[in-house]
Every structure is written in C-alpha cells, then in structure tokens.
Amino acid sequence: MTKKILIVDDEQNIVISLEFLMKREGYEVSIAGDGEEAVARIRREEPDLVLLDVMMPRKSGFEVCQEIKSDPALKAVRILMLTAKGRDTEVAKGLAMGADAYMTKPFSTKELVEKVRAMLSER
Amino acid sequence: MPARSRFILAVVVLGLLMTGPFLLTAALIWAETEGAGRDALLQTIAPHLPLGTLITAAGYALGVVVVRNLFRQYVQGFERLGEQLRLMLGTNRNFRVEPSGPPEVRAVISVANELAQQRDVMMDDVEAQIERAKARVEEEKNRLAALMSELTQSVVVCNLDGRILLYNNRARAQFRALSEAPGVAGGGELIGLGRSIYTVFERNLIAHALETIQQRLRRHAVQPVSNFVTTTRSGQLIRVQMSPVLSAPEAPAEGGEGGEGSERVATGFILLLDNITRDFESESRRDQMIHTLTEGNRASLANVRAAAEMLDYPDLQGELRERFSKVIRDEVQSMSARLDGAATEFADALKSRWPLEDMLGADLVAAAQRRIETLLGLPTKEDEVDPCLWIKVDSFSLLQALTYLASRLSDEFEVREVRFRLSGSGRLVHLDLIWSGQAMSTETVMSWELEPMRIAGENSPLAVRDVIDRHGGEMWLEREKVRHRAFFRILLPAAVPREELDLGAGFKSESRPEYYDFDLFSWADRAHALDDRLLAELAYTVFDTETTGLNPSEGDEIVQIGATRVLNGKLLRQESFEQLVDPRRPMPRPASEITGITPDMLRGQPPIEKVLPAFHAFAADTVLVAHNAAFDMRFLQLKEGITGLAFDQPVIDTLLLSAVVHPNQESHSLDAIAQRFGLTNDGRHTALADAVVTAEVLIKLIPLLAERGIRTLRDAREAAEKTYYARLKY
Numbered sequence: 001m002t003k004k005i006l007i008v009d010d011e012q013n014i015v016i017s018l019e020f021l022m023k024r025e026g027y028e029v030s031i032a033g034d035g036e037e038a039v040a041r042i043r044r045e046e047p048d049l050v051l052l053d054v055m056m057p058r059k060s061g062f063e064v065c066q067e068i069k070s071d072p073a074l075k076a077v078r079i080l081m082l083t084a085k086g087r088d089t090e091v092a093k094g095l096a097m098g099a100d101a102y103m104t105k106p107f108s109t110k111e112l113v114e115k116v117r118a119m120l121s122e123r
Numbered sequence: 124m125p126a127r128s129r130f131i132l133a134v135v136v137l138g139l140l141m142t143g144p145f146l147l148t149a150a151l152i153w154a155e156t157e158g159a160g161r162d163a164l165l166q167t168i169a170p171h172l173p174l175g176t177l178i179t180a181a182g183y184a185l186g187v188v189v190v191r192n193l194f195r196q197y198v199q200g201f202e203r204l205g206e207q208l209r210l211m212l213g214t215n216r217n218f219r220v221e222p223s224g225p226p227e228v229r230a231v232i233s234v235a236n237e238l239a240q241q242r243d244v245m246m247d248d249v250e251a252q253i254e255r256a257k258a259r260v261e262e263e264k265n266r267l268a269a270l271m272s273e274l275t276q277s278v279v280v281c282n283l284d285g286r287i288l289l290y291n292n293r294a295r296a297q298f299r300a301l302s303e304a305p306g307v308a309g310g311g312e313l314i315g316l317g318r319s320i321y322t323v324f325e326r327n328l329i330a331h332a333l334e335t336i337q338q339r340l341r342r343h344a345v346q347p348v349s350n351f352v353t354t355t356r357s358g359q360l361i362r363v364q365m366s367p368v369l370s371a372p373e374a375p376a377e378g379g380e381g382g383e384g385s386e387r388v389a390t391g392f393i394l395l396l397d398n399i400t401r402d403f404e405s406e407s408r409r410d411q412m413i414h415t416l417t418e419g420n421r422a423s424l425a426n427v428r429a430a431a432e433m434l435d436y437p438d439l440q441g442e443l444r445e446r447f448s449k450v451i452r453d454e455v456q457s458m459s460a461r462l463d464g465a466a467t468e469f470a471d472a473l474k475s476r477w478p479l480e481d482m483l484g485a486d487l488v489a490a491a492q493r494r495i496e497t498l499l500g501l502p503t504k505e506d507e508v509d510p511c512l513w514i515k516v517d518s519f520s521l522l523q524a525l526t527y528l529a530s531r532l533s534d535e536f537e538v539r540e541v542r543f544r545l546s547g548s549g550r551l552v553h554l555d556l557i558w559s560g561q562a563m564s565t566e567t568v569m570s571w572e573l574e575p576m577r578i579a580g581e582n583s584p585l586a587v588r589d590v591i592d593r594h595g596g597e598m599w600l601e602r603e604k605v606r607h608r609a610f611f612r613i614l615l616p617a618a619v620p621r622e623e624l625d626l627g628a629g630f631k632s633e634s635r636p637e638y639y640d641f642d643l644f645s646w647a648d649r650a651h652a653l654d655d656r657l658l659a660e661l662a663y664t665v666f667d668t669e670t671t672g673l674n675p676s677e678g679d680e681i682v683q684i685g686a687t688r689v690l691n692g693k694l695l696r697q698e699s700f701e702q703l704v705d706p707r708r709p710m711p712r713p714a715s716e717i718t719g720i721t722p723d724m725l726r727g728q729p730p731i732e733k734v735l736p737a738f739h740a741f742a743a744d745t746v747l748v749a750h751n752a753a754f755d756m757r758f759l760q761l762k763e764g765i766t767g768l769a770f771d772q773p774v775i776d777t778l779l780l781s782a783v784v785h786p787n788q789e790s791h792s793l794d795a796i797a798q799r800f801g802l803t804n805d806g807r808h809t810a811l812a813d814a815v816v817t818a819e820v821l822i823k824l825i826p827l828l829a830e831r832g833i834r835t836l837r838d839a840r841e842a843a844e845k846t847y848y849a850r851l852k853y
Contacts, residue, residue: 011422013450017429020443024436055422084421105425109432 003120004028004045008038008064009053009082018051021109025116035059042068042077048120054083054094062097069098078119082107126202130194137186141179200224204232206787211239213830214823215801216246277396280368285320285329288391297398298323301355315698317662317690319744320394324363328353329392332365336389340367352399360400366393415465423454423461430454479594481618484512484552488543491525495541498526498579501533506542506557513618514552517593521615523583524590525556527576528611532558544610552617555610562609568600653746653773654837658825661836663689663775664742665818667810668755669718671706675758680706681731682720684738685810688745689818692825700741701811703728718808732766735759739768746836750793750817752776773836777820779843784827786846796820 005027007018015031022029030045032038036058042050050068054061061081068074081099083090094102101115156164204220211218219236222229271278277294281287298314301323313323320329332349339347348366355361367389430450433439439447485508492503532538536558544555572591576583591598597614653661666686672679686700703720705728715721749755752774759770781791788799797803797816800823828834833842 011426013426013454014422014429016446016450017426017433020433020447021429082425084418084425105421106428107425109429 002026002028003049004030004047005116006030006032006038006041006045006047006050008032008035008050008056008061010034010056011053014053014082017109021113022051022116025113027116035061035064038064039067042074046074047077049078049080049116051116052079052081052099054081054085054090062093065094065097065099078122080115080119082112126194126198129198130191133190133194134187137190138183141183141186145175145179196224196228200228203787204228204235206785208235210785210799211235214827215799216243217801218799277394279314279320279394279396280391281320281394282391283333283389285326287314287316287318287320290314290316294396297396300398301359315688316695317688317745322740322743323355324353329365332363333367333389333392336365336367336392340369340387340389358400359398360403362397362399364395364397366395367391368393412465412468415461419461420458423458427451427454427458479515479517479616481513482516482518483510484508484514484545484554485510487514487516487518487521488545488554490518491522491543494522494526495529499530499533501529501538502540503529504540504542506544506555508543508545509547512545512547512552514554515594515616515618517590520583520585520590520593523576523578523581523585524587527578527583527587528556528571530578531571536560536563547617550617552615554613554615556613557608557610559606559608562600562602565600568611572598654840655835657834658828658836658839659692659834662745663748663818663821664745665689665748665814665821666700666738666742666755667749667813667817668758669714669720669810670758671708671710671714673754675761678708679758680704680708681758681762682706682710682714682718682725683810684734685812685814686738686741687811687814687818689748689821692822694815694818694822696815699811699814700738701809702734702737704734705730731762735762735766735768739766739770742770742772745772747772747774748777748817748821749774750777750813750820752778773840775821775836775839776843777817777824779846780824780828780839781820782846783833783842784824784831793817793820 005022007015007022007029008031009015009018010033019029019031030041030047032041035056038050038052038056039059041047042064052061052064061083065079065081068077068079078100079098081094081102082105083094083102084105091102091104101119103112103115152164153161200223207218207220211220216239219239220232222232222236224232271289271291272293274291274293277297278289278291279287279294280289295314301313328351332351335349336347339349346366348364350362350364352360352362368391369387370390427450430447433447434444434451488505488508492505495501495503529538529541532541538558538560540558542557544553544557546553546555572588573586575586587598591613594615596616599612600609601612602609664686665688666684668681668685669683670679670681681704683703684700685702688695688698703725705725707730710720710722710725747756747770753776756770756774763769777793777796778791781788781796785791785799788795793813793816797820800820802816802819802823828839828842831842833839
C-alpha cells in the first residue's frame with residue numbers, strides 16, 4: 001500500500017519541490033497551505049507522515065503539532081518539522097511539542113528523502 | 124505673677140492704704156466715746172462725711188493714675204525693652220533700642236546699647252576668624268562641587284534611608300528628562316536634597332542592590348558594587364551602578380585592605396546613572412537586522428536549494444524544469460531585495476564599531492578652520508555651512524585628515540585659501556573642502572589618500588583613507604568648472620540631533636547651588652512620626668500663593684504658586700517652584716496692582732488642575748510652611764475635590780510662630796518680621812520672593828523657639844494654637 005504524505009507550508013516555492021520529490025519517491029501526496037487546513041486534512045486523511053512548516057498564517061506548526069499529538073486517534077501520524085527557525089531553543093520546542101524529527105531550512109533534499117524513508121519504515 | 128495681676132494688686136493696696144488708717148481711727152474713736160458723746164460726734168462729723176469721701180476718692184483716683192503711669196513706663200516699658208534686648212541679643216544683632224520713657228529707663232537703654240556695641244566689636248573679631256576658617260572649608264566644598272558638576276556622568280549620593288544628600292548638575296538635567304511634568308516642576312519634584320530616591324526607582328530594586336553590596340562587603344570583595352538596569356515611569360531605560368559610602372575604618376588599616384577587626388559599614392550609597400535608552404534602541408535594531416538576515420533568508424535558501432536539487436533529476440520534463448528555474452529566479456530576487464532593504468535600513472548599525480561621537484557639524488568646521496589657520500597659516504572661509512547638521516565623527520583623526528589635505532594643497536598647488544561647505548543628504552552629510560584653481564590628477568588624489576599623514580612635523584600612522592574608512596564614509600575629487608573651483612567631498616554619517624541636556628536652566632546665577640548636605644547621613648530612619656521630630660531637622664516646603672482676591676469661597680482663584688525648600692536649617696534656593704496659573708476668571712485690577720501679575724501674563728498658563736499635582740509632588744514628604752498659612756491652605760483645600768490630591772501634611776504658620784516668640788510686638792506682617800530680623804526683601808512681592816522671605820523667617824524662628832523650649836513639631840503646633848492670633852478667623 002502506498003504511504004500518504006501531507007505537505008504543510010504556506011510557501012508555494014518549497015511546496016513545488018517537496019511535492020515533486022515525494023511523488024517521485026512513490027508516495028501519495030496532498031497539500032495544505034496553512035495550519036488550520038493542515039489539522040482538518042490530517043483528521044480526514046490520516047496521512048502516515050506530515051512535513052510541517054513552523055511559520056504559517058492562522059496556526060503555527062507548533063500548535064498543529066501539539067494538537068495532533070494530543071489526539072490518541074492520530075497516534076500513527078508521524079511529524080517531520082521543517083523550519084527556518086534555526087536556533088537550538090526552537091528545535092527543542094519543536095521536539096517537545098511532539099515532532100518526531102526536525103530539519104532546519106535550508107536542507108538537502110537527499111537527506112530529507114532518506115529521513116522520510118527511515119521514518120516511514122520504522123514501524 | 125503676670126504684670127496685669129501685679130497692677131491690680133497695686134491698685135487694691137493703694138486703696139487700702141488710703142482708706143485704712145482713717146477707718147481704723149474712726150473705729151477706735153467710736154469705741155472710746157459713749158452715749159451723748161457719740162451723738163455729739165455724729166452730729167459734728169456727719170455733715171462733713173461727703174466732703175471727706177470725695178477728697179479721699181479724688182486722692183485715690185490720682186493715686187491710681189500715678190501708679191498706672193509708673194506701671195506703664197517702668198513695668199511694661201521694661202517688658203517691651205526685655206523683648207527688644209533679646210532680639211538684639213540673638214536674632215538681629217544690628218537692632219538698637221530707641222531710647223524712650225523716663226530718664227532711668229533711658230539710662231538703662233543707653234547702657235544696654237553700649238554693651239551691645241562692645242559685644243559687636245568682640246564678635247566681629249571672632250566672626251572674622253570663623254569666616255577665615257569657613258572660607259577654607261567652603262573652598263574645599265566648592266572644589267568638590269566643581270568636580271561633581273564637571274562629571275559627564277550623573278551622580279546621586281543617598282543615605283541608607285534613600286534620601287538624596289548629593290547630586291550633580293548632570294543628574295539634575297537627567298531627572299528633568301525623567302519628569303512626568305517637565306513643563307511645570309521641571310524635575311524639581313524628583314531630585315532635591317533630602318528627597319527620596321524611591322520616587323524614581325523602586326524601593327525593592329535599591330534594597331536588593333544594597334543587599335548584594337552588603338554581601339560583597341562581608342566577603343571583602345575588592346569592588347563591592349552592584350549594577351542594575353531599570354525602566355522609569357516615563358519609559359526611559361537607566362543603567363545604574365551602585366557603590367557604597369563606607370564609614371571610615373576605626374583603626375588605620377594596614378596595607379590596602381581593612382583587616383578582620385575593622386568591619387566597614389555602608390552608611391549610604393552612590394548611584395552612577397546612565398540613560399541607555401538610545402544605546403539600547405540601536406542595539407535592538409542591530410539584533411533585528413541580524414535576525415532578518417539569518418532567519419529571514421533561511422526559508423528562501425531552502426526553496427532555492429530544493430529547487431536546484433530537483434533540476435538535477437534527469438527525468439524532469441520541460442514544463443516542470445521551467446517551474447523550478449522560476450522558483451530559483453524568484454527566490455534569489457527576493458533574497459537580494461531583503462539584503463538591500465536590510466543594508467539601507469540598518470546602515471547605521473552596520474557601521475564599523477569605531478567609537479564615533481555625535482558632533483554639531485558647524486563645530487567641526489570651526490575647529491578645522493582654527494587648526495588649519497594656526498598650523499599652516501592658510502586662510503579659511505565658510506561657504507554655506509548648514510548650522511543644524513549633526514555628524515558622527517572621530518573628530519581628532521578627521522581634523523588631522525582635513526589639515527593634511529589642506530597642507531598638501533597649499534604646498535603642492537599653491538592654494539591661497541580653502542573653504543568649507545557642509546550640507547545634508549539623507550543619512551549622509553557632505554563635507555566639502557573647496558579651493559580655487561586647478562584640480563589635480565586622479566593619481567595624485569590616490570596618493571594623498573593612501574600615504575600616511577604628515578603635517579607640520581606631526582606624523583600619523585593613518586592615511587586619509589583609513590580615517591574615511593573609520594567613519595564608514597567615502598571621499599572623492601569633484602570639479603566645478605564654471606566657478607573654476609575644485610573640492611574634495613567627504614561623505615560622513617549623519618547623527619540624529621541630540622536633545623541637549625540643558626544644564627544651566629533653573630539655576631540662580633548669583634548663588635552657587637547647594638548640591639549636597641552631608642548632615643543627612645545622620646538622619647535616622649523615619650521610625651518616629653513627624654510630630655516628635657526636631658524642628659531643626661525637618662524638611663520644609665515654604666510656599667506662598669498670589670490670588671485674584673481674598674475669598675476663595677466666593678470664586679477667588681490662585682494665580683501663582685511659589686515655593687522653596689528648607690532642609691537642615693538651610694535654604695535650598697535653587698530647588699524652587701514658581702508657576703503662574705490661569706485662574707479662568709478675570710483678574711481684578713486691584714489684585715493686579717498688588718501682585719504685579721497682569722491678565723496678559725496669565726494667558727496660556729496651565730490651569731490649577733495641572734499645577735497642583737506638580738506642586739503636590741514638590742511638597743511630598745515635607746512640612747508645609749506659609750505666612751498666614753490658613754489663607755493659602757483654604758485655597759488649596761478648596762481644590763482637593765477637583766484634583767483628588769489632599770495636602771494633608773503638617774502645616775506651620777510663621778505668623779503664629781512669630782507671635783509665640785514676640786507676643787508684645789504690634790505687627791506680625793511678613794514685612795514687619797523681616798525688618799525685625801534684619802532680612803532684606805528685594806522689594807518684589809511675587810509668590811517665590813515672599814516664599815523665600817518666609818523661609819528665611821522660619822530659619823530665624825527655629826532657634827528662638829528652641830530658647831523657649833519649643834523644639835519639636837508638636838511643641839510648635841501646640842504653642843501656635845495658644846497664641847492670640849490663632850483664635851482669629853480668617
């Protein structure tokens with residue numbers, strides 16, 4: 001069965017690349033442009049993995065992460081945070097909010113693909 | 124026994140003496156005669172009785188008049204004389220009693236006057252010696268005051284109670300900037316001898332800093348100081364360094380440090396204040412810029428990198444490939460825009476960290492002109508120098524560079540005169556060094572820029588280029604062909620004009636201000652209420668009001684409040700308060716004539732609701748003093764409803780206290796008292812001038828009251844209540 005991935009980012013310019021990349025890896029990809037849409041889609045589609053940006057309009061990635069992780073029904077959803085906030089305090093916050101992994105922008109797409117692959121095969 | 128009772132007794136005794144012997148004789152004769160003899164006696168005497176009584180009564184009346192005259196001349200005369208002599212003894216040495224009354228009294232008066240003369244000669248001698256000693260102390264104090272006022276840092280010294288006992292000019296100016304009512308009280312309500320530092324800084328903050336210092340003292344730290352940064356109520360950021368004022372060690376310490384035995388105790392603290400609001404602002408701008416340049420670009424870089432890496436995939440089709448290329452172009456463009464934005468917006472923050480000072484451009488030009496003329500003998504001129512431009516410069520090296528350029532112009536191109544031009548251009552300032560005649564080649568300019576500067580025997584390791592770089596500036600050569608001139612243009616960073624701290628304002632030029640009062644070190648904590656405090660050691664606000672009339676309840680209003688402060692028996696003349704008040708009703712002509720305040724002067728002045736809060740703050744924590752205080756207090760109390768501010772501190776009335784000290788003097792008007800005490804009024808009757816005279820009267824009254832056993836505030840109030848004047852209604 002193909003794995004489902006949700007890409008959450010308000011910047012179209014990164015979404016293009018991520019979408020192309022993930023589709024190329026053979027995943028089923030859907031996209032959300034802000035935090036609220038992300039929460040709705042996660043509840044509806046229950047993706048296997050979410051690529052989650054932190055700085056977004058309406059609801060930040062931190063909030064989305066906290067909301068998803070506090071819902072036992074969504075336990076299976078893995079979250080990989082992608083963020084331009086590079087300070088270690090923010091990395092710590094992201095992980096504390098329940099993110100399974102954290103990558104700081106700019107990142108290598110190769111590493112991202114490897115990370116996604118590793119996270120999806122963990123179970 | 125009071126004089127009046129003695130007079131009554133004397134009159135009674137006189138009556139007894141005049142009637143007693145006659146009645147006694149009559150009684151004895153009456154007892155000896157019997158029967159017919161008694162009748163004969165009655166018949167003989169009875170018709171003459173009215174005459175006898177009349178003569179006796181007349182004699183008695185005459186006697187009373189004589190006794191009364193004697194009483195007036197001698198007893199009452201001496202009583203008055205006693206008071207006057209006491210005046211001469213203490214308060215007003217130049218006072219002499221006018222000889223009056225009977226010759227004996229006149230003789231006593233003239234002897235007393237002679238004695239006073241003799242005393243004056245001796246006292247003058249002693250005083251001259253004291254004066255010399257005092258002058259030496261004063262000189263030292265002045266040196267301290269001068270030292271303090273020259274310091275560019277604000278210094279405030281307080282006792283452990285938080286009372287200010289020393290401050291410098293700079294601190295005063297800074298506190299004015301902190302004042303919430305700068306127009307009215309001018310910071311005078313915040314800084315002043317004896318005032319509490321806690322009106323500016325939170326008590327806990329100071330207490331905590333003191334604790335830190337005490338701890339360090341106990342550990343014998345080398346520098347027992349404490350630093351903190353705080354925001355004031357007006358939103359300014361103040362950095363404070365606190366160091367203790369230590370008691371002198373009891374035994375002379377061996378070496379630099381006090382040994383175990385001589386524990387040094389803090390008796391007060393010194394605050395060095397620094398307003399860092401501006402520094403902080405530029406610091407946070409720099410942070411903001413770094414943030415924009417790092418975090419802000421991360422996302423864009425991620426987009427570019429991801430897109431670029433996608434382009435590497437060989438299976439990418441034409442349309443998609445184009446989309447990724449577009450992502451890269453867009454993002455690179457927006458990153459460039461962000462970089463440009465940051466560079467312009469934060470240009471100041473990006474400047475080198477070389478310490479540049481803000482300077483008025485015209486001042487720099489004037490300095491350059493002086494230097495070139497004295498060092499090179501080359502005439503200079505100003506050519507359109509904008510007088511309001513401020514620049515950020517290292518003035519020493521920049522002056523060197525200008526002089527160096529001028530010297531090469533003069534030496535190699537025989538330039539006879541140079542001119543300066545200064546103009547602004549956004550965040551930059553153009554400083555032009557102009558000369559008439561030919562321009563040199565670009566190569567020459569280059570060599571002038573890059574060679575180390577040598578002027579008139581002075582060698583500098585720097586080249587002009589270094590100096591320009593130090594300012595983050597630029598320099599080039601330009602020609603003005605039409606006017607046959609050329610000039611070097613130097614670009615310098617502009618500075619935001621600084622609001623100059625106005626150091627001079629508020630001082631009376633003729634008198635050196637009192638900046639310090641070390642007696643405050645000995646002030647005990649305010650454990651006991653004001654009532655039991657000595658009059659001599661209280662802090663007073665002495666004030667006077669001018670009004671539109673005498674009846675506040677019928678709509679008369681305050682038009683001026685003047686106040687000054689008395690602390691530890693000293694008049695703090697420069698810590699005064701003077702403010703006209705718009706009464707919002709016409710100023711009657713008679714009131715104008717008395718006060719000298721015309722309706723024109725009142726136009727545009729703040730109303731009483733604006734002035735009273737400032738005056739309330741000025742008078743906080745002090746005892747209020749006024750001459751005929753009941754009158755002024757009525758005006759203040761009637762405004763309590765509007766302002767919500769109650770003047771509930773103790774009030775002292777100099778009129779009543781004067782009546783306590785000199786109950787037999789006829790007048791207790793301010794002028795009469797001032798004259799008795801030998802105080803010179805400068806003739807004006809403004810609120811402040813009258814407040815100052817009242818303050819001087821108060822200072823004279825305090826020792827006189829002490830002679831009568833009136834030492835504390837409670838004593839003074841009780842004594843004042845007993846005087847005749849206190850029973851009058853105003």
